[in-house]
Amino acid sequence: MKTSPRRLLAIGVAAATAVALVACSAGGNAAGGNAADGAPEKVTFWGSWSGDQVAQLDAQADAFNESQDKYEVSYVAQELVEEKLLTGLASGDVPDVVLWDRYNTSLYVPKNALAPLDEYIEADNVDVGQFFDQALSELVIDDVTYGMPLLVDNRSLFYNTAALDEAGVEAPTTWDELKSVAEATTVHDGGTLTRTGFQLNDPGLFNTWLAQAGGQMYSADEKTTAFNSPEGLEVLDFWQSLLDAGVYELGFGEGVDAFAEGNVALKLDGPWALSSLDAAGTEYGIVQPPAGPTGDKGAGMGGFGLIIPQGAKNADGAWEFIKWWTTQPKNGVAFGEISGWIPANIEAANDPYFTDNPKYAAFIETLEYAKVRSRIPGASDVEGKALIPQLERFLAGEINAEEALSEAQNLGDQILADNQ
Missing domain, CATH: 3.40.190.10 (Periplasmic binding protein-like II)
Structure with a gap:
């Protein structure tokens, strides 16, 4: 040829x-x-x-x-x-x-x-x-x-059907419902968390939560970050409310598939999880990610x-x-x-x-509404080096929400400037 x-x-x-x-x-x-x-x-x-x-x-x-x-x-x-x-x-x-x-x-x-x-x-x-x-x-x-x-x-919301049936609740469609269902399905045994109502273990999904709150990761001109905003604080305030309600503890279920084992009632996950869950015989359902306080939808593709x-x-x-x-x-x-x-x-x-x-x-x-990650030069480093480390510190209780977003903004804006 x-x-x-x-x-x-x-x-x-x-x-x-x-x-x-x-x-x-x-x-x-x-x-x-x-x-x-x-x-x-x-x-x-x-x-x-x-x-x-x-x-x-x-x-x-x-x-x-x-x-x-x-x-x-x-x-x-x-x-x-x-x-x-x-x-x-x-x-x-x-x-x-x-x-x-x-x-x-x-x-x-x-x-x-x-x-x-x-x-x-x-x-x-x-x-x-x-x-x-x-x-x-x-x-x-x-x-x-x-x-x-x-x-x-994309990440949609998985739910353990037995856990929800036991609590007499249905799969949530909003943040408020998510918290309510998580509280209803959380189980403690003698003060020890044995089943988490919601697995809040991935701060890398912050951009998805931010979209659900109606916020943006970057400014319109793409020169600065925009996540240090009322919407960004709303996300972290909601996360904190879940922690305060005792529906999740940092590190719970690490090293095992806690959802497949029945120790997680709700989690955000992707279609790659289906085969292993089916192989394990887990009874579960999936709904769209919950909408934010004003009905905004968000998901990452x-x-x-x-x-x-x-x-x-x-x-x-x-x-x-x-x-x-x-x-x-x-x-x-x-x-x-x-x-x-x-x-x-x-x-x-x-x-x-x-x-x-x-x-x-x-x-x-x-x-239908999922969006891909930003291609702004430096965006991957903004998330990986500036934002996620501060969110991890927030979830660990080392800093508050305002400090986490402010410190992430300062470093993130510098990363964007260096990549202009």
Whole structure:
């Protein structure tokens, strides 16, 4: 097969560099991944998924391989796949396609690690409107598309049906109801907490709570933080009310799946939890995250896409695999049946397999308003280095709400200024 102009554009490397890549790469098939004697061309697929998830990805690759006879995709699990990709770019040993945490796109495009896909999209008339817009937005930098959305998720509210039935309450839909149900389902034995009404163990979800309170993480001009606000204080005041009511204690349930064991009545979690809970025989239900004091809804959208690295030896084969998986709804549904993950393809996500299952229905409903994390330069450090550490100190009782948000604002604003 001759190397196509589209592939050359996607690879985006100088001729001399391309020669060097071929010379030092493993695997041997030099001319665009061609195989000898008419055998299928090899397509190497990297991702960070391991353990039981390898079988899921192998099954999907096998389905693609059986659907045509030109390409053969093989999955190779990699620890720290993003770092390994950068190392591979330097050595010339890169895969053809990567299962990609979409949030990393804005960090790795400046490193020249990802190949643009717009030429492929235009040549094959792919309608990108078939994907959840928020998911697609994480893969588009400066109007250039670097990947296709594959999987989406959000945190919805899980509840232990036995615990709620025992207390004679229903799944909450608002903050006030959440506190009431948490109090009703909390169990102490001789002063020891044995079942928490709500697992308040993830301060990294503050941005979701803030949206439910009607607040914003950043100012309109994106130059400063905006979480040190009445809405931000409202979030922490609500958290404090849960702690004061004794429905949760810091560190409760750590190291085990306390919800699966029946020791947690309510928790925020994602669709990745379904398979283990079902395997454990846990009786549970799922509803949308609770609305805030004035009815505002909020949820975060995460998930994966598929990208082609710069220097991929078989970018054409990688694109055919990406297109097959992401743009044909039946293939997205099939992987959902294998893995439990929700497709980023809207039609696939709204397949009866998901919408007729009450455990998935809440996630699908929540995706209608879920938003991805900010791509403002420095935003990840604002959360990871400025905000979350102060929230952890607040939950530990070391500082009050005003101090936590003020200290986080000071450091967060400096981080944003340094990244302007």
